[in-house]
Amino acid sequence: xxxxxxxxxxxxxxxxxxxxxxxxxxxxxxxxxxxxxxxxxxxxxxxxxxxxxxxxxxxxxxxxxxxxxxxxxxxxxxxxxxxxxxxxxxxxxxxxxxxxxxxxxxxxxxxxxxxxxxxxxxxxxxxxxxxxxxxxxxxxxxxxxxxxxxxxxxxxxxxxxxxxxxxxxxxxxxxxxxxxxxxxxxxxxxxxxxxxxxxxxxxxxxxxxxxxxxxxxxxxxxxxxxxxxxxxxxxxxxxxxxxxxxxxxxxxxxxxxxxxxxxxxxxxxxxxxxxxxxxxxxxxxxxxxxxxxxxxxxxxxxxxxxxxxxxxxxxxxxxxxxxxxxxxxxxxxxxxxxxxxxxxxxxxxxxxxxxxxxxxxxxxxxxxxxxxxxxxxxxxxxxxxxxxxxxxxxxxxxxxxxxxxxxxxxxxxxxxxxxxxxxxxxxxxxxxxxxxxxxxxxxxxxxxxxxxxxxxxxxxxxxxxxxxxxxxxxxxxxxxxxxxxxxxxxxxxxxxxxxxxxxxxxxxxxxxxxxxxxxxxxxxxxxxxxxxxxxxxxxxxxxxxxxxxxxxxxxxxxxxxxxxxxxxxxxxxxxxxxxxxxxxxxxxxxxxxxxxxxxxxxxxxxxxxxxxxxxxxxxxxxxxxxxxxxxxxxxxxxxxxxxxxxxxxxxxxxxxxxxxxxxxxxxxxxxxxxxxxxxxxxxxxxxxxxxxxxxxxxxxxxxxxxxxxxxxxxxxxxxxxxxxxxxxxxxxxxxxxxxxxxxxxxxxxxxxxxxxxxxxxxxxxxxxxxxxxxxxxxxxxxxxxxxxxxxxxxxxxxxxxxxxxxxxxxxxxxxxxxxxxxxxxxxxxxxxxx
Numbered sequence: 001x002x003x004x005x006x007x008x009x010x011x012x013x014x015x016x017x018x019x020x021x022x023x024x025x026x027x028x029x030x031x032x033x034x035x036x037x038x039x040x041x042x043x044x045x046x047x048x049x050x051x052x053x054x055x056x057x058x059x060x061x062x063x064x065x066x067x068x069x070x071x072x073x074x075x076x077x078x079x080x081x082x083x084x085x086x087x088x089x090x091x092x093x094x095x096x097x098x099x100x101x102x103x104x105x106x107x108x109x110x111x112x113x114x115x116x117x118x119x120x121x122x123x124x125x126x127x128x129x130x131x132x133x134x135x136x137x138x139x140x141x142x143x144x145x146x147x148x149x150x151x152x153x154x155x156x157x158x159x160x161x162x163x164x165x166x167x168x169x170x171x172x173x174x175x176x177x178x179x180x181x182x183x184x185x186x187x188x189x190x191x192x193x194x195x196x197x198x199x200x201x202x203x204x205x206x207x208x209x210x211x212x213x214x215x216x217x218x219x220x221x222x223x224x225x226x227x228x229x230x231x232x233x234x235x236x237x238x239x240x241x242x243x244x245x246x247x248x249x250x251x252x253x254x255x256x257x258x259x260x261x262x263x264x265x266x267x268x269x270x271x272x273x274x275x276x277x278x279x280x281x282x283x284x285x286x287x288x289x290x291x292x293x294x295x296x297x298x299x300x301x302x303x304x305x306x307x308x309x310x311x312x313x314x315x316x317x318x319x320x321x322x323x324x325x326x327x328x329x330x331x332x333x334x335x336x337x338x339x340x341x342x343x344x345x346x347x348x349x350x351x352x353x354x355x356x357x358x359x360x361x362x363x364x365x366x367x368x369x370x371x372x373x374x375x376x377x378x379x380x381x382x383x384x385x386x387x388x389x390x391x392x393x394x395x396x397x398x399x400x401x402x403x404x405x406x407x408x409x410x411x412x413x414x415x416x417x418x419x420x421x422x423x424x425x426x427x428x429x430x431x432x433x434x435x436x437x438x439x440x441x442x443x444x445x446x447x448x449x450x451x452x453x454x455x456x457x458x459x460x461x462x463x464x465x466x467x468x469x470x471x472x473x474x475x476x477x478x479x480x481x482x483x484x485x486x487x488x489x490x491x492x493x494x495x496x497x498x499x500x501x502x503x504x505x506x507x508x509x510x511x512x513x514x515x516x517x518x519x520x521x522x523x524x525x526x527x528x529x530x531x532x533x534x535x536x537x538x539x540x541x542x543x544x545x546x547x548x549x550x551x552x553x554x555x556x557x558x559x560x561x562x563x564x565x566x567x568x569x570x571x572x573x574x575x576x577x578x579x580x581x582x583x584x585x586x587x588x589x590x591x592x593x594x595x596x597x598x599x600x601x602x603x604x605x606x607x608x609x610x611x612x613x614x615x616x617x618x619x620x621x622x623x624x625x626x627x628x629x630x631x632x633x634x635x636x637x638x639x640x641x642x643x644x645x646x647x648x649x650x651x652x653x654x655x656x657x658x659x660x661x662x663x664x665x666x667x668x669x670x671x672x673x674x675x676x677x678x679x680x681x682x683x684x685x686x687x688x689x690x691x692x693x694x695x696x697x698x699x700x701x702x703x704x705x706x707x708x709x710x711x712x713x714x715x716x717x718x719x720x721x722x723x724x725x726x727x728x729x730x731x732x733x734x735x736x737x738x739x740x741x742x743x744x745x746x747x748x749x750x751x752x753x754x755x756x757x758x759x760x761x762x763x764x765x766x767x768x769x770x771x772x773x774x775x776x777x778x779x780x781x782x783x784x785x786x787x788x789x790x791x792x793x794x795x796x797x798x799x800x801x802x803x804x805x806x807x808x809x810x811x812x813x814x815x816x817x818x819x820x821x822x823x824x825x826x827x828x829x830x831x832x833x834x
Contacts, residue, residue, distance in 0.1 A: 030174075030299040034163040035099040037231050040070070040127065042094070042104065043153040044077050046087040049146055053110035053118045058082040063150070064107040067127075068653055069629050070094040071232055072204050079111045095159055095233055095266075099166055100173050100629040101652045102127040103593060106150065108142070119600055123150065124651070126593040128632060130156045142597055161266075164231050167525065169299040169510045170637045172628045172657070174525040176230040177291040180205075180265060183223040184214035187281050198278075201237045202226040202265070206523040206627070212238075214282050227291060227523055228265065229627070236263040236286075238278060295525035296517070297624055298503070301510040301639045303682050306466075306502045311339075313472025314372050321369035326818055335829050338686035338821035340371045341678045342475065344693065345701055346378025346544065346668045348786040349409060350777075351693035353796055354750055355383040356402045357803025358691045363398050365807065367814055368475075373685065375478045375674035377667040380693065381543040382453060384477050385536055388501075389460045391468040394475070406796050408453050413790055416451040432538070436531040437519060438661070441617040446541020452789055458536040463516040465501035476500060479543050480674040481664045483656060485648075486618055490669055493648040495656065496676040497664060499539070506625065506656065507680055508643035513624045524627035531622075542619045545666045546786075593635075593650060620661040628657045643676075645712060668694070671708065673701045678743070679714050687821040689814075690747045695778060695786050698728055698749035715742035729753065731810040733817055740828060746817045748806055750777060755802050761809045775802050 044063050053059045060081040066074045071094065080086035096102045104125045110118040123140050130136050136154040167174040182200055198212045205228035212224045228234045238261040261278055268274060268288045277283045298304065303311075318340065319332045342362070344355055355376075362368040376384050387393045387401060415421060425447045433439045450458055468474045479499040483506065484490045495508050505512030513522070521529040630652045634640055640649075648654050656662070667674065672694040678685045692698055699721050709716035717734035732747040756773040759765050765773055775798045776782045783795040791799075807814070 030167045030169055030295065032293070033099070033166050033168065035097060035166050036163045037095050037097050037159040037161055038132075039157045039159050040067075040094040040096050040102075040130075041091055041155040041157070043091045043155075044088045044106075045151040045153060046085065046089070047108070047148070047150050048085050049143075049148045050084050050086065050108070051120060051143065051146065051148060053120060058084055059120070060111040061086045062109055062111055063088065064105075064109055065092055066105040066107070066653075067094050067096070067102060068658055069100050069102045070096050071234075076109075081111075093233075095161070095231055096127065097164060097166070097173070097175060097231065097629070099168070099632055100175075101593075101632050101634060103651075103653055105653060106140070106152065108150065121600070122598045124593070124596045124598065124653075126595070127154070127156075128592040129595075130154050132156050133158075140595070140597075161231060165293060167293065167295060167299060168631055169301065171631055171634045171640045172299055172509050172511055172625070173631050174295055174297075174299065174628055176293075177227050177524050177526060178230040178265070178288050179291050180226045180228065180236070180268075180286060180288045181223040182212065182226070182236070182284060182286050184212055184278065184282055184284050186214040186216055187283070196240050198282075199239050199241055200224055200226075202228055202234055203237075204228050204232045204234045206521075206528055223285075227526070227528065229524065230290065231266075234265045236265055237261065238263075238284065291526060296513065296527040297522060297525040297628070298505075298512045299510060299525065300512075301507075301680075301682060304503050304512065307476065307500070310469050310472060310476055310502075311372060314476070315472070317472050318370050318372060321366055322818065322822065325366050325370065326815065326822065332822070333829075336822065336825045338818075338825045339373075339684055340687045340689070340818075340821065341373035341375065341685045342371050342689045342691065343674055343678060344374070344376040344380035344384075344691045345672045345674065346376075346380055346666065347672075347693035347695060348379040348544070348546070349382075349789050349791065350695070350750075350784045350786060350799070351379035352382040353405070353409060353784075353791065353799045354693050354803040355380050355691060356398070356405055357800035358748070358807055359383075359387075360398045360402060360800070361804040361807025362689075363394070364804075365811055365814065367689075367818070368394055370818065371475045371689070373478060373678060373683075374475045375480060375677050377480045377672075377674045378544040378546070380674070380691075381479050382449065382540060384479070385458065385460075385540055386453065388465045388468050388474070388477055389458065391470075392473055393468065395473060402800060405453075406793065406800075408455075409789075409791050409796050410793050411452075411790070413452050416448055421451065432534075436521075436529070437534070437538075438620045440619055442541045442545045442619040443538050444541075445545065446537040446539070449540045449544070450537035458540075460536055461516070461533050462499060462501055462518075462536065462539055463514070463533060469501060478674070478677045479539070480667050480677060481543060481545075482667050482670055483662050484618075484665055485654075485659070486663050488648070490665065491646075493646045493654075494665075494670055496643065496667075497662070498677045499543075504624075507676065508640055509625065509656070510639055511625055511628070517624070519621050520624075521622045522624040522626055542664055543666070545617070545619055545664070546668075593652075619664045621664065623656065623659050623662050625657045626660060630655065630657060642681075642712060642714060645708070671701060671704045673705050675705050679709070679716070681741070684741075685743050686824060687744045687746065687817055689817075690745055692747070692749050694750075698751060702747055715739050717742055717745050721747065730806045731813045733813055735820065740824070744817055744820055744824070746813065748810075750803070751806075752777060752802055753806075754809060755805050758805070758809070759801075760805065761811070772798065772801075775799065 042065060047061065050059050050061050060079050062077050062079040064074050064076045075092050077088045077090045104127055106123040106125065108120045110120060112118060121142060138152050140150040140152065142148040142150055164176055180202060184198055198214065199209060200212050201209045205226040207226050210224040215222065263276065265288065268286065271289050273285055273287045275283055275285050315334060315337050319337045322332060345351060359368060374384060425444060428447060429439050429443055432443060465477065469476060477500065481497045482490065483495040483497045485493050495506055497506055499515065501515055503512040504515050504518040516533045517527065519534055520527060520531045678688055690702065692701060694701055702721060703719050706716060706719035717736045720734055721732050728749045728751050730751065730753050734745040734747060736742040752775040757764055759769060777784055783791060784799060
């Protein structure tokens with residue numbers, strides 16, 4: 001999209017009948033601080049040499065102002081028609097918080113009464129550049145060659161309001177929220193048919209507009225509740241909805257009967273009822289109060305308390321397993337037990353099937369009990385979700401689970417599309433919509449997966465998988481997606497979103513919510529409306545949303561060059577920071593963003609862009625970051641910088657905090673691996689067992705991960721797989737001894753190497769058994785194509801046995817990696833804390 005490129009008001013919840021192990025994770029308190037607000041005056045003075053929007057006439061120019069950290073409403077100047085040098089001299093006032101990143105967008109527009117207004121360009125100006133109590137006069141050079149410039153004056157002054165209480169983790173800021181209760185009283189009884197409801201709108205509020213029924217004085221009022229930022233300059237408007245029979249031609253009559261009543265909210269006294277007459281028969285009663293400061297979104301980069309408690313319990317299981325596997329004479333001390341993870345990639349039914357074989361092999365070597373985490377995406381999540389229905393799955397023989405998966409993989413999938421089954425799907429999707437979810441094709445895909453993988457509904461929800469973790473008896477599962485924008489290429493914007501039975505979170509922002517609240521509505525970190533937790537089938541559809549790709553994704557997956565498409569799909573951005581017209585910025589302020597001019601594309605390029613990046617099917621969930629704002633120093637925060645990997649990260653007004661919904665995709669559309677949750681420095685993973693299931697190049701996900709970590713300065717081994725894809729070994733051990741924070745990686749490509757001649761490690765096949773070792777994984781006639789959901793019994797058995805064999809045949813490499821991980825922990829222990 002941009003030209004720069006880089007490689008509640010809520011009823012109390014009912015008592016929780018679950019045990020302590022299954023309850024939501026504790027939400028740790030974040031840092032609170034008092035911070036003053038400032039009054040900002042922006043005076044739009046004039047423009048010179050305005051470009052023509054068309055060849056017919058001069059531009060009918062106006063300037064639009066948008067400062068989302070002060071108000072979601074866009075303000076604008078009056079329009080000056082047919083003038084190349086318009087002068088406005090209009091002032092606009094904002095109340096801004098000094099601890100959030102305030103970037104003002106000044107858009108130059110051409111008003112058109114027939115077609116939508118033309119957006120000529122936008123200036124992005126970081127208000128951190130302004131000096132306090134001193135007017136700043138700026139001439140923005142919009143087109144130096146054409147001598148086009150915009151002249152603006154800024155003034156930053158003290159606010160009469162007291163300092164605001166903020167809650168922040170250094171990246172996100174939660175501001176104070178007020179709750180406004182409004183009810184209307186009718187002074188005399190009217191006939192029921194003539195009683196009119198009122199439409200009440202509060203700008204910048206979570207609810208925005210509600211319908212209010214006036215009541216008689218003796219009746220108990222039923223107030224409308226609005227939640228709005230306390231220090232925004234919010235307004236309340238009240239009007240009577242127009243009747244179908246009202247005379248639209250009578251302007252004075254319409255204004256008298258339906259004209260809005262306006263009430264500024266920054267002057268309302270707290271906890272005191274204020275009464276205002278609406279007309280001769282109705283009066284409004286308003287009362288404003290502060291919402292509780294406790295947040296329902298956990299702001300912080302540390303692991304939640306529930307995960308820390310799980311790791312402590314799991315540590316004892318891992319220590320005992322390592323002692324047996326490595327035949328240690330002494331028990332490992334707590335700080336000598338390495339953190340081991342299993343990382344699975346995606347690949348539809350191929351990854352689901354092969355993962356069963358890999359886990360079976362790891363279980364036979366007792367290495368499965370050495371792992372504390374399992375991460376996956378796409379088809380690997382089908383295996384994970386199925387296994388975690390059993391709270392003790394990893395301590396039981398996995399062969400019955402493999403046989404059950406085989407039964408469903410080889411069965412006919414057509415009954416899932418029979419009319420009676422489709423009618424059931426329709427009823428379930430209608431129920432989901434009534435619960436408050438935005439239903440998409442991905443939800444239907446989830447129901448289809450559930451029907452294909454089992455005989456009945458998967459009753460276990462994500463949060464209910466805590467039962468499989470309460471004693472540390474299984475590794476902790478983490479499922480991964482990416483959050484994107486529906487109008488931007490995922491090469492320009494994507495964010496890792498992780499799901500565990502404890503929490504769902506965006507790790508870049510350090511924002512997490514209990515998994516049972518995912519999909520509910522939040523505002524400024526507070527739960528507004530709780531929606532029932534999604535059934536597991538819908539989560540499976542989300543985690544493997546293969547239908548969410550757009551044309552640009554398809555091109556990027558099949559080609560490496562993106563230059564041509566980016567040229568046609570990104571808006572042009574020009575830095576004007578070094579232009580001599582701009583005032584010099586104090587050198588000490590390193591947090592300011594460069595002033596930039598964003599020039600939209602032509603209508604042709606916009607149409608081309610929409611065709612390329614439009615996603616017909618994408619999962620949309622309520623954004624739990626809604627209303628939160630970015631800290632003024634967010635770009636300097638080391639945690640944010642670690643995952644700052646797209647050009648939009650430097651444009652705070654376009655980041656996720658301003659979106660109403662999360663748009664979540666299968667991670668494979670960016671890179672087919674689930675490494676990011678394991679690379680968080682808070683988890684400190686020592687050994688990662690990489691199980692690869694992707695089609696095509698087996699080394700591509702590993703190479704992409706190494707390159708990504710190198711660019712992001714994330715500790716990770718260097719890419720050392722030198723073999724070609726047609727000559728790969730079964731296992732590669734990768735480590736970086738010079739980087740103590742880098743994990744050891746054991747990479748298992750999905751290949752048929754010695755399996756062709758050996759049916760078990762050291763046991764050769766007889767001539768009659770050679771055919772069983774021929775596994776066509778990636779050929780043009782392969783039965784394991786990603787699009788395939790049904791396998792033959794022979795194909796399923798071959799893939800499971802191949803995966804299991806590759807694990808068992810590399811027992812020595814696995815043991816070597818485990819020993820290295822233990823030695824690394826002991827070495828770090830002897831060195832003491834850094």
